[in-house]
Amino acid sequence: MGLKNNVAIVTGGASGIGRGIASVLSEKGARVVVADIDEETATKTATELPGEAMAVGVDVTDPAETEALAETVIEEYGQIDVLCANAGIYPSKSLEEMTVEDWDGVFDINAKGVMLSVAACLPHMKNKDYGRIVITSSITGPMVGYPGWAHYGATKGAVNGFLRTAAIEVANWDITVNAVMPGNIETGGLDDLGEEYLAKMRSSIPKGELGTPEDIGHAAAFFASEEAGYVTGTTLVVDGGQTLPESQLA
Numbered sequence: 001m002g003l004k005n006n007v008a009i010v011t012g013g014a015s016g017i018g019r020g021i022a023s024v025l026s027e028k029g030a031r032v033v034v035a036d037i038d039e040e041t042a043t044k045t046a047t048e049l050p051g052e053a054m055a056v057g058v059d060v061t062d063p064a065e066t067e068a069l070a071e072t073v074i075e076e077y078g079q080i081d082v083l084c085a086n087a088g089i090y091p092s093k094s095l096e097e098m099t100v101e102d103w104d105g106v107f108d109i110n111a112k113g114v115m116l117s118v119a120a121c122l123p124h125m126k127n128k129d130y131g132r133i134v135i136t137s138s139i140t141g142p143m144v145g146y147p148g149w150a151h152y153g154a155t156k157g158a159v160n161g162f163l164r165t166a167a168i169e170v171a172n173w174d175i176t177v178n179a180v181m182p183g184n185i186e187t188g189g190l191d192d193l194g195e196e197y198l199a200k201m202r203s204s205i206p207k208g209e210l211g212t213p214e215d216i217g218h219a220a221a222f223f224a225s226e227e228a229g230y231v232t233g234t235t236l237v238v239d240g241g242q243t244l245p246e247s248q249l250a
């Protein structure tokens with residue numbers, strides 16, 4: 001499933017899962033826009049991708065910035081075929097310690113940031129009568145709970161709800177909206193958890209290992225492909241089997 005002649009924006013594309021998505025889409029022939037609040041790392045990532053790419057600094061919580069991102073891409077490449085709304089944060093906070101600022105901070109990036117990125121790209125996709133929107137959700141929230149991540153899990157439930165209605169609203173323009181739901185993926189964002197916690201994570205995964213950013217990239221590339229045009233409003237779990245219920249007979 002090639003992505004030749006496609007232009008793909010990846011928010012949070014500078015590092016971690018976003019970087020994995022950007023490199024798989026680039027390998028498949030897309031011109032990739034690495035859109036990230038960390039412009040310096042985004043520029044480095046863009047230069048390291050195998051295909052044509054550019055970096056754009058953007059804070060996905062700011063509507064003026066997400067609109068400017070879409071305009072810049074149209075000026076530079078003339079089209080937006082794929083949006084991977086991936087930027088997200090996952091600071092840990094227990095319910096006792098959680099403040100309104102903690103709650104709003106996570107929702108601003110993980111939920112509002114997705115809506116704003118989609119809203120900025122939609123007019124250009126509608127103009128072209130084509131679009132593929134891929135959100136990075138999570139198993140956390142919709143499928144499993146982790147103590148300390150109630151606010152984070154709520155944002156991922158929110159985007160899963162968002163995509164179902166969005167998919168219906170844009171279906172007439174051959175625009176699809178789907179989400180990948182990663183399990184535990186090896187990224188810098190997990191560094192703070194410590195080796196003991198990471199070992200516990202690994203032992204809870206039937207495949208025995210954390211996933212890689214490229215594992216998520218390949219799932220995103222499926223949703224991003226022209227061939228997946230009849231797949232919309234749905235999610236794909238990529239978690240090494242972590243959320244599989246174990247048979248009573250096992």
Ligand code: NAD
Nearest residue numbers: 012014015016017037059060087088138182184185187189
């Ligand atoms: P990461 O911290 O490695 O990368 C996140 C990227 O987003 C960074 O480059 C950062 O600069 C960027 N970013 C942060 N705030 C931004 C903003 N306001 N505007 C634009 N860019 C911003 O994290 P990651 O692990 O790669 O997570 C990426 C996505 O994957 C998130 O949505 C996260 O919830 C989701 N996810 C991660 C895991 C995992 O195990 N790592 C599991 C499930 C879901």
